[in-house]
Amino acid sequence: MKNLLVEIENLSVSYRTIMGEYQVLDKLNLSIGAGERISVVGESASGKSTLGHILAGMSPPNAKVEGSIKFDGDNILQFTEKRLTNFRGSKVFMIFQNPLNSLNPVKNIWHQLFETVRIRDAKNSIKSSEDDARKEVIAVLTDLRLPDPESILKRYPHELSGGQVQRIVIAMALILKPKLLIADEPTTALDVTIQAQFLDLLKKLNSDLGMSIIFITHDIALANSSSERLLVLYGGRVIELGQTENIIRRPMHPYTIGLVESIPAGTKNSSRLVSIPGSPPSYKHPLSGCKFHPRCAKILEKCDKIEPGMISVEDRQVRCWLYE
Amino acid sequence: MNEIYRFESVKKYYLASRRGLLEMALRKKPVYVHALEDFSFSLETGKVTAMVGESGSGKTTIGKIMATIENPTSGSVYFKGTKVSSKDYPRIRKDLSMVFQNPATSLNPRMRISELMSEPLGNFDKDKVEESLQSVGLSFDEVRNKQPKELSGGQIQRIAIARALVKHPDLIILDEPTSALDESMQAQILNILIDIQEQFHLTYIFITHNISVAKYLADTISVLYAGKLVENGPAQKILSAPQHPYTQLLIKSVPTVSSREISAPTGDVPSLINPPTGCRFHTRCPFVMEKCRQEEPPLVVRDEVEVACWLDA
Numbered sequence: 001m002k003n004l005l006v007e008i009e010n011l012s013v014s015y016r017t018i019m020g021e022y023q024v025l026d027k028l029n030l031s032i033g034a035g036e037r038i039s040v041v042g043e044s045a046s047g048k049s050t051l052g053h054i055l056a057g058m059s060p061p062n063a064k065v066e067g068s069i070k071f072d073g074d075n076i077l078q079f080t081e082k083r084l085t086n087f088r089g090s091k092v093f094m095i096f097q098n099p100l101n102s103l104n105p106v107k108n109i110w111h112q113l114f115e116t117v118r119i120r121d122a123k124n125s126i127k128s129s130e131d132d133a134r135k136e137v138i139a140v141l142t143d144l145r146l147p148d149p150e151s152i153l154k155r156y157p158h159e160l161s162g163g164q165v166q167r168i169v170i171a172m173a174l175i176l177k178p179k180l181l182i183a184d185e186p187t188t189a190l191d192v193t194i195q196a197q198f199l200d201l202l203k204k205l206n207s208d209l210g211m212s213i214i215f216i217t218h219d220i221a222l223a224n225s226s227s228e229r230l231l232v233l234y235g236g237r238v239i240e241l242g243q244t245e246n247i248i249r250r251p252m253h254p255y256t257i258g259l260v261e262s263i264p265a266g267t268k269n270s271s272r273l274v275s276i277p278g279s280p281p282s283y284k285h286p287l288s289g290c291k292f293h294p295r296c297a298k299i300l301e302k303c304d305k306i307e308p309g310m311i312s313v314e315d316r317q318v319r320c321w322l323y324e
Numbered sequence: 325m326n327e328i329y330r331f332e333s334v335k336k337y338y339l340a341s342r343r344g345l346l347e348m349a350l351r352k353k354p355v356y357v358h359a360l361e362d363f364s365f366s367l368e369t370g371k372v373t374a375m376v377g378e379s380g381s382g383k384t385t386i387g388k389i390m391a392t393i394e395n396p397t398s399g400s401v402y403f404k405g406t407k408v409s410s411k412d413y414p415r416i417r418k419d420l421s422m423v424f425q426n427p428a429t430s431l432n433p434r435m436r437i438s439e440l441m442s443e444p445l446g447n448f449d450k451d452k453v454e455e456s457l458q459s460v461g462l463s464f465d466e467v468r469n470k471q472p473k474e475l476s477g478g479q480i481q482r483i484a485i486a487r488a489l490v491k492h493p494d495l496i497i498l499d500e501p502t503s504a505l506d507e508s509m510q511a512q513i514l515n516i517l518i519d520i521q522e523q524f525h526l527t528y529i530f531i532t533h534n535i536s537v538a539k540y541l542a543d544t545i546s547v548l549y550a551g552k553l554v555e556n557g558p559a560q561k562i563l564s565a566p567q568h569p570y571t572q573l574l575i576k577s578v579p580t581v582s583s584r585e586i587s588a589p590t591g592d593v594p595s596l597i598n599p600p601t602g603c604r605f606h607t608r609c610p611f612v613m614e615k616c617r618q619e620e621p622p623l624v625v626r627d628e629v630e631v632a633c634w635l636d637a
Contacts (some may be wrong), residue, residue, distance in 0.1 A: 043506045043507075043508065044477075044506055090462055141576075145590075161592055161593070163592060164592070191378040191379055191533060191593070192378070192533055192534075192535070192574065192577050192578050193378060193573065193574065193577045193588055193589050194378075194587075194588075194592070195577070195579075196576075196577035196579075196586045196587065196588030197580075197588040197590075199579075199586065199588075200588055212507075216508055218507065219507070219579070220507065220581065221536075221578075221579045221580050221581050222579045224579060224580070224581055224584055225579040225580075225583075225584050225585070225586050226579075245584070258508060259507060259508065260581055262507045262508045262510065262511035263390060263507060263511075263536065264511070264514065264536045264537055264539065264540030264584065265536065265540075265580070265581070266539075266540065267540055267559070268518050268540055268541055269559070272515060272518075273511040273514055273515055273540070274511065275508050275509075275511035275512040275515060276508040276511075279476045279478065280506075299561075309580050314507075
């Protein structure tokens, strides 16, 4: 058993708006080991990005968060703002979908990476000279196989390609050496070949530095090649949790089955694609019972009345009455 | 063989920076982006052709030239056997329509669905509108008075497809129609596309970066790299035995549910302002030879597939 890094217990998140309160995550339980790679898969509006933001200590002002998130034994939900600032970056690092948005467009790359070094040093109350910092930054960029690091430092974010900018963001993570890296759809803006390079890089970070990685995506095929464990979210609830390989080879929850079957594998002449009918649930009108019942093909009588809990079956946990 | 479109060594260059009076007075040389270079290709009637490639490979440029949104810089384009000039555009536009990547931005948010649907026709024809909405699985009475914001992403994309269908075109250009959608929605859209292709005997140009979607839908596949056609032929042949190293790497770098291993080519897509000499893929190719750096490989037919590579040449 690996050491436990994060322990999430009964995490519920709701957003307060003028129209009322919407519950986005409901009693989520999850533990993440040190050095583990875990994927969070779900459709748009399944709550997967909310989970990432809360874990990174970035809950929006209108969010009401209940439960506890223990990071290395401390509950981050009770941190003061000052402690949270310290926590972000040094313990947890987040990569966003559009890398250009996470860099300052009017500062060159050197300025931004030097700032990262300064912030890290300020936290450890040491001070490294600008020359040392430059050497370190160049070493990191060389590690990431960025061609001609000296000239890249002089450039501005818009002068780099999408893959290069994403690697600059990774360079920040390498300088800060966080224990947990949260990647929220980091490859959606990248080409497939660059995406494959990026996944290689994440795996290298994971094996070399023992960094835990949470990979948030809507693409179950991508989750397959990027993680050991898989968490499937639907309507703010965990509906299946287990080893990635087992879930994809033999999905149990009807939603996960639909998700795996909807990926084109053959050709149009051999088989038709199976799609999940209906559309994702809306938070405005919460459903009774299982959140998936209006779209489910294997619906039982109690599905629309009582919501199933997490049921342990063989190698995983499933939220479905079929496996009771 | 019946072809709807034929391209003969078509080139498309874009000006990379503004060239105004000052630049002309100073006799600065214009800088061009070589988006498409010596592209020869023919599109068969009634087939689905997938254009596969990374961003900057020129696949959208081809779609735009076909849709007569852009003029080629040089080379000739034949539509249904006759050479195209700009005065033929209105006639060609009647025979084709286009579906874009992001449905929400391609439909006017202030128009109701019935208005949006009759816009390509010029007048409101209830029978035609009803028929094409029905073929994408939407009911006319339910959606007629709605605005795009009231519909989900998948529904809006279905409206966009119905809208492309309403004037009964021969050719539909689909520019990444499913990449903004969730997987379960994508499956729905792909099924609809296959149904209406059979029903109306349509020709599709399917522009995508997703090889598994191309595999599912396409009869023929054209692989583009940095503005050049590198491999072109029957989908089955290309996917089961890719001959060009780029196609091989492209297929290997796509994550699938059946295998966990992916491998990536090194390096980035080259700059199109100063494209590499010789074969444009030589900077990333694992099998690069001396010849590749100097001479550009011609497109030759090997085993029913056109390939541009010096390997086994």
